[in-house]
Amino acid sequence: MGRQPCCDxxxxxxxxxxxxxxxxxxxxxxxxxxxxxxxxxxxAGLLRCGKSCRLRWTNYLRPDLKRGLLSEYEEQMVIxxxxxxxxxxxxxxxxxxxxxxxxxxxxxxxxxxxxLKKMGIDPITHKPISTATEExxxxxxxxHQPEQEQKQHQTSHExxxxxxxxxxxxxxxxxxxxxxxxxxxxxxxxxxxxxFDPMELINNLLVDEVxxxxxxxxxxxxxxASSSTSSSSSSSLNSSNLLQGYIDQFQDFEWxxxxxxxxxxxxxxxxxxxWDLLIHDIDGDRKQVVDQCPILVNLEQESNWxxx
DNA sequence: AACAGGGGCAACCGCCTAATC
DNA sequence: AGATTAGGCGGTTGCCCCTGT
Numbered sequence: 646m647g648r649q650p651c652c653d654x655x656x657x658x659x660x661x662x663x664x665x666x667x668x669x670x671x672x673x674x675x676x677x678x679x680x681x682x683x684x685x686x687x688x689a690g691l692l693r694c695g696k697s698c699r700l701r702w703t704n705y706l707r708p709d710l711k712r713g714l715l716s717e718y719e720e721q722m723v724i725x726x727x728x729x730x731x732x733x734x735x736x737x738x739x740x741x742x743x744x745x746x747x748x749x750x751x752x753x754x755x756x757x758x759x760x761l762k763k764m765g766i767d768p769i770t771h772k773p774i775s776t777a778t779e780e781x782x783x784x785x786x787x788x789h790q791p792e793q794e795q796k797q798h799q800t801s802h803e804x805x806x807x808x809x810x811x812x813x814x815x816x817x818x819x820x821x822x823x824x825x826x827x828x829x830x831x832x833x834x835x836x837x838x839x840x841f842d843p844m845e846l847i848n849n850l851l852v853d854e855v856x857x858x859x860x861x862x863x864x865x866x867x868x869x870a871s872s873s874t875s876s877s878s879s880s881s882l883n884s885s886n887l888l889q890g891y892i893d894q895f896q897d898f899e900w901x902x903x904x905x906x907x908x909x910x911x912x913x914x915x916x917x918x919x920w921d922l923l924i925h926d927i928d929g930d931r932k933q934v935v936d937q938c939p940i941l942v943n944l945e946q947e948s949n950w951x952x953x
Numbered sequence: 954a955a956c957a958g959g960g961g962c963a964a965c966c967g968c969c970t971a972a973t974c
Numbered sequence: 975a976g977a978t979t980a981g982g983c984g985g986t987t988g989c990c991c992c993t994g995t
Contacts, residue, residue: 683980735983755961
C-alpha cells in the first residue's frame with residue numbers, strides 16, 4: 646500500500662543544524678548524489694527527517710548557492726517577477742540562479758516590502774498606494790482568500806495587474822518584466838497574454854549594465870537543477886554523474902559579473918573557505934571523501950582558484 | 954555595561970500534487 | 975480505483991544578533 650513513511654518522527658532531531666550534521670549531509674550527497682531523501686538520514690547517519698535534510702541541502706548547503714544580499718539587479722528582478730507571479734517563490738527563484746525560494750521569500754518580507762512601501766508602492770498589487778486608501782486592505786483580502794479561489798483569481802489577476810501595473814509602474818523602475826523570463830508554465834504563458842511588446846521591454850533592458858542571466862541550467866549542478874523544479878527522485882544520477890556535474894560546473898563556468906563587477910553566479914567566498922575547512926576538519930573521513938569527490942580535490946589543490 | 958526591542962534568517966509546519974503500490 | 979506517501983511549496987515561527995537607550 647502506497648509508499649513507506651518518510652520518517653518515523655520519534656527521536657528525530659529538530660532545530661538548527663550543527664556543523665557536524667552539515668558535514669555528514671554534504672559528504673553523503675557528494676558521494677551518493679541525491680536519491681530518495683527518505684533514505685538519506687539513515688544512510689548519512691543523521692537523526693533528521695528526510696524533509697529536513699532536503700531543506701538544509703537545497704536552502705543552505707548546495708554548492709551552487711550564492712550567498713549574501715541580493716544585488717540591485719536581482720532585487721529588481723524579484724520585484725518584477727513578483728508582480729507577475731505573485732508569491733510563487735519557487736518560480737521566482739528559478740529565474741535567479743543560485744538563489745533559493747526561501748531566501749527570496751525572506752528577502753522580500755524583510756527588505757523589499759519595506760522598500761516598496763517607502764516608495765509608495767503596494768508590495769502586493771505593485772501599484773502606487775493611493776494616499777486615501779492606505780490601510781492594508783487589499784493585502785489582507787488577498788491573503789485570506791481561500792487558496793483555490795486565490796489561484797483562480799491569480800491567473801486573471803496576474804494578467805490584470807501585470808498589464809495595469811506596467812502602465813502605472815512604467816516610470817522609474819527598470820522594467821525587466823517578462824522579457825527576462827522564460828516561463829516554463831504553460832498556463833502562465835497563456836495567462837500572460839500581455840498587450841505590451843516584449844521586444845520593447847527587451848530593448849529597455851539595461852543590457853550594458855547587466856549580463857543576461859540565461860545560465861540557470863548551466864550553472865546549477867544536475868542534482869540541484871532537478872531539485873528545485875522537478876522531483877528529486879527523478880535525479881537518478883549516479884554519483885559519478887553528479888560529481889562530474891560539479892567538476893564541469895566549477896571548472897568551466899565563467900561567472901557573470903554585474904555592473905559593480907560582483908560575481909553574479911559565484912560561489913560564496915566564505916563558503917569556499919568553509920568547504921576547505923570542512924575538508925580539513927573531516928580528517929578521518931577526509932581521505933575517503935576527497936578520494937570519492939574530485940571536486941573537493943580540485944578545491945583543495947587550487948587554493949587560488951579563480952572564478953573568472 | 955546591561956537591557957529591551959526589532960530585524961533578519963534558518964528551520965519548521967501544514968497543505969497540495971504527483972507518484973507509487 | 976483508492977489509499978498512502980514523497981517531494982515541493984508557501985506561510986509562519988522562533989532564535990540569534992544588532993542597535994538604541
